[in-house]
Amino acid sequence: MDKRQEDLLKAIVETYVKTVKPVGSKSLCQKFKLSSATIRNEMAVLESLGYIEKNHISSGRIPSESGYRYYVEHLMEPEKLTGSDMLKLQSIVKNQDLVLSDAISKCMEIISDLTNYASVILGSNAEDNLLKQVSIIPIDNNKIVALVCTNKGVVENKQFQLEQQTDLKELIKTSEIINKMLTGTPINEVASRLEFEIKPIIAEQMVDYERIYHIFYNALSDFATQDNDDIRVVGRAKVLEQPEYHDADTIKKLAYKLEDQKFIKHVVKDRDNDEVKIYIGEDSEVDPNTTVIKRKYDINGECGTVAIIGPKRMEYARVMGLLDYVLNEMKKKDEK
Amino acid sequence: MDKRQEDLLKAIVETYVKTVKPVGSKSLCQKFKLSSATIRNEMAVLESLGYIEKNHISSGRIPSESGYRYYVEHLMEPEKLTGSDMLKLQSIVKNQDLVLSDAISKCMEIISDLTNYASVILGSNAEDNLLKQVSIIPIDNNKIVALVCTNKGVVENKQFQLEQQTDLKELIKTSEIINKMLTGTPINEVASRLEFEIKPIIAEQMVDYERIYHIFYNALSDFATQDNDDIRVVGRAKVLEQPEYHDADTIKKLAYKLEDQKFIKHVVKDRDNDEVKIYIGEDSEVDPNTTVIKRKYDINGECGTVAIIGPKRMEYARVMGLLDYVLNEMKKKDEK
DNA sequence: TCTAGCACTCTTCTTTTTCAAGTGCTAACA
């Protein structure tokens, strides 16, 4: 591909992203100061290379998946934020009260608003968390809340119904033992250490140890096993508005997938370990017309993943610009 | 309306609910042992009363909104659960570990699965909650988690970034003061008592009291003000599958509304104070083809609201049966 | 009071027609 062909591909992608209509040769004459015939010739080359395709013989061209990929990898120029985009994000960035994860979460909501794509926010996974503290809060005679807090500040709570005889004091004592012995344990190892280290101890000291063990086991193992990284998807309904999803059936299927947290987690997180990854079209596994842009971050130990889910015909440059901006600002803020 | 007309209306509603197709006079001949002409005559009566209507002059009849309403109020017989429905629900009902609110939540998920409608689960509203306990958990040098727990077992947590100088000891001391003085305060009054009762005290004892006050104020006021009753909507995508929503535009609009928690809360909770309420069609405010069945419960002080959102052409009897069953079982369980 | 019969209406599905957009190719031109 020579320069002119690259320019042409770029123009086709960008026009298509804007108009959502197949791009005809005529519409590009002005821009290139060439006749439509010449452009048609060049288009034929791009088509033979697989970068663009046409729906029907007599339709304009649309970028193919590899066309988008080429665009993203070689042609796209990261876009500066517009003033209003920046303004909206800064209201969050400047807020000193927000802890990092909340700030990122809020920014992603705004990005979803600005772009009409869906945002996914995935907190650090539970496996990285270490047990910080467990507490028992009695609610009334036979109800308690068991709280588990990790070193990353993730808190999980669970209520338990007590049978009459279970002794609150023993529960609290056990929580103290756990805090003394297990603080700092990776959260996914806690359950087994609970069984092999804590259970024998309380078995000696307490009558009702089985029941007590049961409660802590439940509170703690739930936390670790059940895919418990807190995942949020915002702006689901917005993506459905994108014009490529005009067909009722497609919309339903997409709505289904966007609601399925396990699936989204799989899409956004489990597939590879790259820091930035753009899954275009079929690669997204969501829908052939959909793109997923994923970004992992690690800001001074706080890590997580964010992603944008939108149409294949996405404003790639803008989205990348927005994500860059947010994560950079967060890093800056953290350094201060 | 005489008995025969009522029977006819019932048959029309129930057939339409099953088939989703306008009901013609012929299709009811067998059931009533009458000729189609007679049925047509009776249908004309029902139509003049406004209980049924037809899309086009030559189409069968469909129930009107007031037809559904009449059906629900006078004709519907609460349905006994089928064995398999009951079986699925019992796996939750029998589970002794689950606290009431979790059990109801899980049951509503199952109901959504069984019926393909959406379930809404609204916890008790914050206003009813009393402050039980606040705690401060230090996460690392300059980060803490502030925990607030209410008498209903609702836990809210928020992270705060500390500036170097804020003294952890003072924070913890303040939390103790709050626990001593404010436990039992309705959650929505806590913020003002914090200002007028606690702030003066810590102002005397602590250097950095402004910052400390700020933290607790944030943690506590967020809890109360921001519409914080935990609302969950499950099975959103399932409702979209209902055949009345075949049009892409309708589906998008519905998806939008179902995602808007504030709106759903308004629909399900804020509009009236009845214990059971069925909003049919336009009344639902969701979509002219949608019905919302709402149920408030108060089981030994644990209260909340659940709702089912589905098509106007809903299996009313079945849904009512399912909700009855769940709430009854919960009550029984609680009494034990 | 019920029923049979018939004309009529209206939707839905299929087929046909028309229209415009855009292509590929050829031949001429700089």
Next chain:
DNA sequence: TGTTAGCACTTGAAAAAGAAGAGTGCTAGA
């Protein structure tokens, strides 16, 4: 050699026309 003008051709989308079927309302007779 690269560019352009011109033209035949393909195709889809929209509009128009036609056929089939379901269901009604009405009338007249049992």
